[in-house]
Amino acid sequence: MSEITLVRVQAAEQMIWSxxxxxxxxxxxxxxxxxxxxLALGSVxxxxxxxxxxxxxxxxARASWTTIVMDFRLPKALTAALAGAALSVSGLLMQTxxxxxxxxxxxxxxSSGASLGVALVVLVTASAGVSLFSxxxxxxxxxxxxxxxxxxxxxxxxxxxxxxxxxxxxxxxxIGLMIGYMTGSLVSILMHFSIPDRxxxxxxxxxxxxxxxxxxxxxxxxxxxxxGLLTAALVAKPLNAFLLGxxxxxxxxxxxxxxxxxxxxxxxxxxxxxxAFCGPIGFLGVAVPHLCRILLGTSDHRYLLPATxxxxxxxxxxxDVIAQVPGAQVVLPLNAITALIGAPIVLWVILSRxxxxxxxxx
Amino acid sequence: xxxxxxxxxxxLSIGYSKKVIAPRLDxxxxxxxxxxxxxQNGAGKSTLxxxxxxxxxxxxxxxxxxxxxxxxxxARTLAQRLSxxxxxxxxxxxxxxxxxxxxxxxxxxxWTSRLQPDDQAAVVRALEAVGALDLAYRPVxxxxxxxxxxxxxxxxxxxEPALIILDEPTAFLDLPRRAEIMFLLRDLARASGxxxxxxxxxxxxxxxxxxxxxxxxxxxxxxxxxxxxxxxGAFASAFQNEGVVFxxxxxxxxxxxxxxxxxxxxxxxxxxxxxxxxxxxxGYAVVDTSxxxxxxxxxxxxxxxxxxxxxxxxxxxxxxxxxxxxxG
Numbered sequence: 001m002s003e004i005t006l007v008r009v010q011a012a013e014q015m016i017w018s019x020x021x022x023x024x025x026x027x028x029x030x031x032x033x034x035x036x037x038x039l040a041l042g043s044v045x046x047x048x049x050x051x052x053x054x055x056x057x058x059x060x061a062r063a064s065w066t067t068i069v070m071d072f073r074l075p076k077a078l079t080a081a082l083a084g085a086a087l088s089v090s091g092l093l094m095q096t097x098x099x100x101x102x103x104x105x106x107x108x109x110x111s112s113g114a115s116l117g118v119a120l121v122v123l124v125t126a127s128a129g130v131s132l133f134s135x136x137x138x139x140x141x142x143x144x145x146x147x148x149x150x151x152x153x154x155x156x157x158x159x160x161x162x163x164x165x166x167x168x169x170x171x172x173x174x175i176g177l178m179i180g181y182m183t184g185s186l187v188s189i190l191m192h193f194s195i196p197d198r199x200x201x202x203x204x205x206x207x208x209x210x211x212x213x214x215x216x217x218x219x220x221x222x223x224x225x226x227x228g229l230l231t232a233a234l235v236a237k238p239l240n241a242f243l244l245g246x247x248x249x250x251x252x253x254x255x256x257x258x259x260x261x262x263x264x265x266x267x268x269x270x271x272x273x274x275x276a277f278c279g280p281i282g283f284l285g286v287a288v289p290h291l292c293r294i295l296l297g298t299s300d301h302r303y304l305l306p307a308t309x310x311x312x313x314x315x316x317x318x319x320d321v322i323a324q325v326p327g328a329q330v331v332l333p334l335n336a337i338t339a340l341i342g343a344p345i346v347l348w349v350i351l352s353r354x355x356x357x358x359x360x361x362x
Numbered sequence: 363x364x365x366x367x368x369x370x371x372x373x374l375s376i377g378y379s380k381k382v383i384a385p386r387l388d389x390x391x392x393x394x395x396x397x398x399x400x401x402q403n404g405a406g407k408s409t410l411x412x413x414x415x416x417x418x419x420x421x422x423x424x425x426x427x428x429x430x431x432x433x434x435x436x437a438r439t440l441a442q443r444l445s446x447x448x449x450x451x452x453x454x455x456x457x458x459x460x461x462x463x464x465x466x467x468x469x470x471x472x473w474t475s476r477l478q479p480d481d482q483a484a485v486v487r488a489l490e491a492v493g494a495l496d497l498a499y500r501p502v503x504x505x506x507x508x509x510x511x512x513x514x515x516x517x518x519x520x521x522e523p524a525l526i527i528l529d530e531p532t533a534f535l536d537l538p539r540r541a542e543i544m545f546l547l548r549d550l551a552r553a554s555g556x557x558x559x560x561x562x563x564x565x566x567x568x569x570x571x572x573x574x575x576x577x578x579x580x581x582x583x584x585x586x587x588x589x590x591x592x593x594x595g596a597f598a599s600a601f602q603n604e605g606v607v608f609x610x611x612x613x614x615x616x617x618x619x620x621x622x623x624x625x626x627x628x629x630x631x632x633x634x635x636x637x638x639x640x641x642x643x644x645g646y647a648v649v650d651t652s653x654x655x656x657x658x659x660x661x662x663x664x665x666x667x668x669x670x671x672x673x674x675x676x677x678x679x680x681x682x683x684x685x686x687x688x689x690g
Contacts (some may be wrong), residue, residue, distance in 0.1 A: 005495065006486050009460070012499065013482070027631065225563065237475040241468055243454050252521065253441030253469035299455030 020296055022302040026109070027310040034066045034317035041326040066133050072211070074220075075218060077317060080210040083274045084284055084316020085309040086271050090270035091285025092308045096239050096301070097263050098163050100172055101349055104285030105271035108159050108172070109179035109266050110152045115206070115276035116183040117151030118144060123187075123194040145224055149272025155179055156268050161258070163237040208279035208334040213333075217359065218295060221277055228270035232305055235262050239301040247323075282335055283342020284319075287294045290349055366393035368524045368557040369414065371534045373423035376406060382421060383409050384581045391525065391559060396551040398568035399561040399587075401578035402601065407561040408529060410578060415446055415527050415558070428524055441469035445521035447514045447528040455501065459513045461499040463488055466520030488519035491550060508539035511548070519550070524661035532567070538562055544571045565597075569613050622647035629658030636665070640681045644688065656684065 039051050046069065050060040054069045091104035098108075105111045121144050162175055191199050205212075212219050238259035241249040250256045291321065293299060294308040319337045366377050369391040379385035385408035401407045414425055416432030425432045426535045427443050445466065445487040454462055466488065467481040477485070489495045492512040495516060502513060511531060518526045528547070532540040544564070548571040548663055568575060569588040577584040578593055579600035584591055585672070591597055596607040601615065608664065609616050625646045627638055637658050657668045667678040671688055678684040 005490070006483055008481075009486050009498065010482055013460070013477075035416070057510060111593065202493070234473070237468070237473055240465060243457065244459045244462075245452050246464065247449070248452065249646075250417070250437065251444070252439040252465065255437055293456050297456060298461070299457050300461060358525060 003164075003303075003333065013329045020298070023296055024303065024307055024310070027307055027314065030347055031314040031317075033312050033316040034321070035081060036076055038080065038090070038258075038317045038321050041321050042068070042073060042324045043327070043329055046154025052235070063168070071215075075213055075215055076211045076320065078325045079213040079221065080314035080316045080320045081276050082222060082290075082310040083210060084314070084319075086228060086270040086274045086278045087284045087316070088279060088288035088308045089229060089235060089305060090267045090274075091287075092289040092301075092304060093232060093235075093239070093245070093263050093267040093270075094285075095289055096242050097260065097267075098159070099242075099245065100163075100173060100312035102346065103288070104279060105275070106282040107286055108155075108176035109178075109183065110155050110159070110203075110268070110271045111275050111280035112152075112180040112183040113151035113155030113314065114148040115147070115151070116186055116274045116278055117147035117272070117277055118205065119187040119190050119202060120151075121147045122205070123190045123198050130193060145220065145273050148276035149269050151183075152272035152275065152281065153264070153268035156264050160264060182235065197275065203263050205279045208281045208338070210278055210316070212279075213277050217277065221273060223274040224269060228266045231262055231266035231269070231308060235259055235266065236301040236305055239263065239305075240299075243299055255342055281316075281338055283346065284312055284316060287342040288315060290345055349353065365394055367391070368393050368428060368431045369559075370426045371414065371423065372574045374413065374420050374425060375422035376409050377420075377421050378409075379421075380391075382581070384538065384578065384583060385425070385451065387583050389414075389576070389583070390587065391425065391557045393524065393557055395557050395573045396548045396549055396571060397557070397559045397576060398572035399559065399576045399578065400565060400568055400600075401561075402603075405578045406581075406641065407578055410583075410601050411529050411559070414438060415444060425448055438469045441523075442522060443523050444525050444527065445518040447511075447518050447526070447531050449530040449533050451510070451534060455544055457502050458499050459502055459505070459516075461492060462496075462513055463516045464519050464541070466517040469521065483524060488516040491554070492516045492546060496501075508536075508542065509604055511535060511539070512541055515543075515547070515550075519554070519556075523556065525557045528569070530561050530563070532562055534562055538633075542638050543566060544568075547571070547664045548573075553569075558655055567616060570663050585667070600687045616642070621645075624649040624652040624654075626650065626652040626655040627658070628655055633658045637681055646688075654690075 009358055016147070036051070040046050040048055046060065046065050051069055052062045052065050055074075060066050075316070087105060094103035094110075095101060109339050111214075117148055158179065159172070159176060163164045163172055191202065204264070215227060237247065238254045240257070241252050241254045246256055271285075288311050289304065289308050292304055292311055297310075298304065319334065319341060323332045323334045325332060328350060363592050367390050369389070371389040373385040374389070375382055375385045376387070377495070387410075399410065400427070409418065413420050413431070414426065416427075416435070427435065427440070431492045432440060443554055450460065450682070463485050464477060467484060468475070469475060470481060471477065486495070488627055489498055492515050493517055494509065494512045497513065500547050504514060506548050513529075515531070518528075527596055531547070535543060538601055542568045547558050547560065550556070551573070565605060569592070575586065575588045575591055577596050577600050584594070584596040584600070586594070592610055592613055598610060601608050606617055608614075623646050625641060625648060627634060627641065629637070637656065641648055641656065654671050655669070659666065667681065667684040669676055669678070669684060676687050678687055
C-alpha cells in the first residue's frame with residue numbers, strides 16, 4: 001500500500017466529516033429558530049426581544065406575556081422538542097433493527113401498545129378527574145410512563161419476535177396494523193365500562209398535544225427521554241453493524257442479544273414516554289430518519305442519530321406552531337399536521353422503491 | 363515444512379437435533395490455503411460452514427480456531443480471527459464502499475467506532491487487495507453484483523482474521539465475474555497467508571483454483587487436492603445422478619445419452635476440438651473407425667466442414683450448418 005493512497009483517503013474522509021458536521025450545524029440553527037418561533041407565535045404574537053427579557057427573569061411589555069411564555073409556551077416548546085426528538089430517534093432505531101424502511105412507533109403498533117397502557121391507567125385506575133392528568137400525582141405520572149412504556153415494550157417484543165420469522169416489509173406492517181386494531185378494541189372495551197368524563201379525557205388525549213406536560217411533570221418527562229436518547233447514542237456502533245443484518249453483526253463481534261435488548265428498550269422508553277404525555281403522534285418517527293438520510297447522504301448512525309434528534313425536534317416545533325394557527329384563536333389537532341407533513345414522505349418512500357423488501361436506505 | 367494449522371475440527375458431527383447430516387468429521391485448514399467445499403444441494407454445505415464459523419453448535423465434537431473452541435470464544439476475539447461473507451445479498455442502506463469496509467474494523471475500534479490511523483490503513487489495504495480502491499466513495503447501492511462482492515470480501519479482509527469463510531460467494535455473479543472472484547480469492551490466500559474456505563457449485567472453477575477440495579456427499583467428506591479427488595473417483599461417485607455423468611478425463615459433467623451414433627473426425631487444432639464438442643452435444647460419439655466421417659479445416663475450395671453421412675458427401679460453412687445437415 002502506498003503512503004499517498006492512505007493520505008488521500010484520509011483527506012477525503014476528513015472532507016466528508018466536515019461536510020456532515022456543517023449539515024448538523026445547519027440543523028441546529030434551524031432547531032433554535034423553530035424553538036424561538038414556537039415561543040413567539042400563537043394566538044398572541046410576542047416580540048423576540050420581550051421573550052428574551054422574560055426568559056432572563058424580567059417582565060415583558062405586557063404582564064400577561066410573562067404568564068403566556070413561562071407557563072404555557074416554554075413547557076410546550078420543551079415538550080415538543082423532546083417529543084419530536086424521541087419519536088424520530090425511536091423510528092430510526094426500529095427502521096434499522098427491523099431492517100424496514102417504514103417502521104416507526106406508530107406504524108408498527110407500538111404507540112397502540114402505549115395507548116393500551118395509558119387507557120388502563122386513565123380509564124380504570126385514575127381518580128375521577130375531568131382532565132386526563134389532573135387526578136394524577138407524581139407517582140401517578142411515573143406510573144403513566146411505566147404503563148405506556150410497558151405497553152410499548154410488550155408490543156415491540158411481539159413485533160420483534162414475529163420480525164425474526166417474517167422478512168417481508170409489508171407483512172410486518174400488516175402485523176403492526178392488526179396489533180393496533182386489537183389494542184384499539186381492548187381500549188374500547190375498557191371505555192365501555194368507564195365513566196364519560198374519563199372517556200372524554202382519553203379521546204382528547206388521542207388527538208395528540210404537546211401542551212399537556214406541566215412544569216412539575218417536566219423533569220420526569222425530560223429524564224425519561226434523555227435516558228432513551230443516551231441509550232440510543234451508546235448503541236450507535238452496533239446499529240451500524242446491524243445495517244448488514246444480524247448474522248454479519250454477530251460475525252463482527254456484536255453481542256447481538258444485548259444490543260437488541262438495548263435498542264428495543266431505548267425505542268420503547270422513547271415511544272412510551274411521549275405517548276404517555278402527548279398521545280399517539282404519527283409520522284414523525286417514520287419521516288424524519290428518511291429526511292436525514294437524504295440530507296446527510298449516509299446511513300452511518302454516528303451522524304444519523306444526532307441529525308434525526310435535532311430535525312425531529314425542529315419539525316415537531318414547526319408542526320405545533322402550525323397547529324396553533326398563529327394570530328387566530330383556532331387550534332388544529334396536532335396529529336392532523338404531523339400526518340400532513342409525514343404521509344407524503346411515506347408515500348414517496350414507497351413509490352421510489354421498486355422492491356421494498358430489499359432496501360431501507362434513503 | 364507444513365503451514366500452520368488455522369482451523370481444526372475434531373470428531374465433528376454436524377446437523378440438527380433430529381437429523382445428523384455428517385458424523386465424525388476430522389478436518390484441518392492451513393494458513394494460505396484456498397479450500398473449496400463442494401457438494402450437491404442438500405448435502406450439508408451450509409450446515410458445515412455454519413458449524414465451522416461457530417454460528418451453529420455441532421451435535422458432537424468441536425471446532426478449534428487457532429487452538430480455541432469457536433463456541434467458547436467471546437464475540438470480539440472470534441471476530442478478530444474469523445470473518446464471513448454470506449450468500450444473501452444484503453442492502454446496507456446509504457453507505458459508501460469505504461464505510462462498508464470500515465465496518466470490518468468493528469472488533470478493533472472503541473465504542474465510538476472512530477478509526478485510528480492503523481484502522482484506516484487496514485481499510486485501504488483491504489480495498490487495494492481486491493482492486494476496489496477506486497470504488498471507495500461509490501454508494502454500495504449503486505455497485506454491480508461483482509463490485510459489491512469485492513466490497514464484501516474487502517470488508518471481510520479488513521477484519522484481518524486468520525480465516526475467511528465464504529458461503530457461495532459466486533452464486534449471483536455472471537461467468538466472467540465468477541472466475542475473477544475465484545482467482546482473486548486464490549491470490550488473496552497466497553499473498554495474505556490467510557486461510558480461505560468457500561462453498562460453491564462452480565465445479566470447474568473450484569478444480570482450477572482450489573488448493574484443496576472438501577467434497578461432501580452422503581454424510582462423508584472426501585478431502586484432498588482436486589486432482590486427487592478426480593483420480594480417486596470421489597467426484598464421479600459424489601455427483602452420481604441419473605442422466606448426468608462426471609467425465610474423469612475432462613473434469614466436467616456430461617448429460618448421459620442412451621445411444622450415441624459413432625462418427626470419425628478428421629482434422630486438427632482448435633477447430634477440431636470445438637467440432638468434437640458440437641458432435642458430442644448433438645449425440646455423436648467421436649471414434650477412430652467409422653464409415654461416416656466429418657472433416658474440418660480442409661481448405662480445399664474454401665470448404666470448411668465436409669461430411670460423409672448416409673452415403674453422400676456434403677459441405678458446410680459453419681458448425682451449426684454441419685450439425686443441421688447431419689441431423690437432416
